[in-house]
Amino acid sequence: MIWDLDDTLVVERPAAEAAMAATCRHASTVLDVDPEQLEQDVFDEAKSQWSSLPTIDFARRVGIASWEALWATFEGPGQELSDLRAVRLSHRQAVWREAIERQTTVDPRTVEELSERFVDERLNRMEAYPDAEPVISQLQPEIPMAIVTNGAPDTQRTKLRLTGLDRLGLPTVVAGEFDIGKPNPEPFLRALDQLGIAPEQAVFVGNSLTRDIAPALNLDMAALLIARRPHDHNSITLPEGRCSVISSLHAIHQFLSVPGVDNQ
Structure with a gap:
């Protein structure tokens, strides 16, 4: 079994949004800005400026999100x-400066402080989904498992470390460590090779139809799409193949036949 990381095992987009909201609320106490508008402006500036950097081809190739660039170290x-x-x-401070200046003037010191505050807010919100570690731990004695994730090495390894998922010892393929990310088949093949299994023996669990499910099915893997919010199910049209939708990782048990594992 191969797992996606962001918004499959660890909380990603909601955590980034919560960190941004907290930072912008603080900004409104020291600047004459609307915090909700600032939140939207920072995300917009981050996306725009990220796309204009000379490194954007690499960033897109390995799947580094624009909001991750506001806290990553890129080690x-x-x-x-x-x-x-x-x-x-300079990039993260330019994003904050331009976003703030849509509403008011700001000095360099305040820009730097808000930029650093977002880093702290984001790092303090590293959280695994409650079902991640219990399900992996229960399956681990019987099923070989790995993680395949897009992103920069430092961001993805930090998520594993701060959520404690690194203690599970799963082989982890990080796109930024070898220059190509999902949906390219190479990350999937690397994980399969590390596990010593053929694609048709594997199940991929992820939250993206385009980056996770479709490429897994193209490799003859089975696939489970994790859609944690009830309304996520309504707009899903699954590609043909061995694919199902689940709302909790606990539901994985019903799709497996593993001796010693309780099918819940």
């Missing part, structure tokens, strides 16, 4: 990561 080997490290502070 790791390779020229692309080195280039990102060189601009990370």
Whole structure:
């Protein structure tokens, strides 16, 4: 079994939004800004400025989100990561400055403080979904497992470490460590090779139809789409193949036949 990480095992987008909201609420106590408008403006500026950086081809290839660039350190080997490290502070501060200046003037010191505050808010919200560790721990004695995730090495490894999922010891393929991400088949194949299993023996669990489910099915893997919010199910049209939708990782048991595992 192979797992996606962001918004499958760990809380990603909701955590980023909560961290941004908290930072913008604080900003409204020191600046004459509307916090909700600032929140939207920061996300918009982050997306716009991220797309204009010379490193955007690499970022898109390995799946680094624009909001992750507001807290990432981009540690790791390779020229692309080195280039990102060189601009990370100036980029994140430019995003905050331009977003704030849509409403009011701001001094460099306040920009720096808010930029750093978002980093702290985001790191303090690293959280695994409650079903992640129990389900993996129950399946682990019987089923070989790995994680395949897009993103920069430091962000994804930090998520594993701060949520405690790294203690499970699952082999983890991080796109930013070898320059190509999902939906390219290479990350899937690397994980399968590490586990020593054929694609038709594997199940991929992820939250994205385009990055997780479709490429897994194209490799003849089975796939489970995790859609945690009830309304997520309503708009889903599954591709043909061995694929189902689940709302909780606990539901995985009904799709497996594993000795010693309780099918809940």
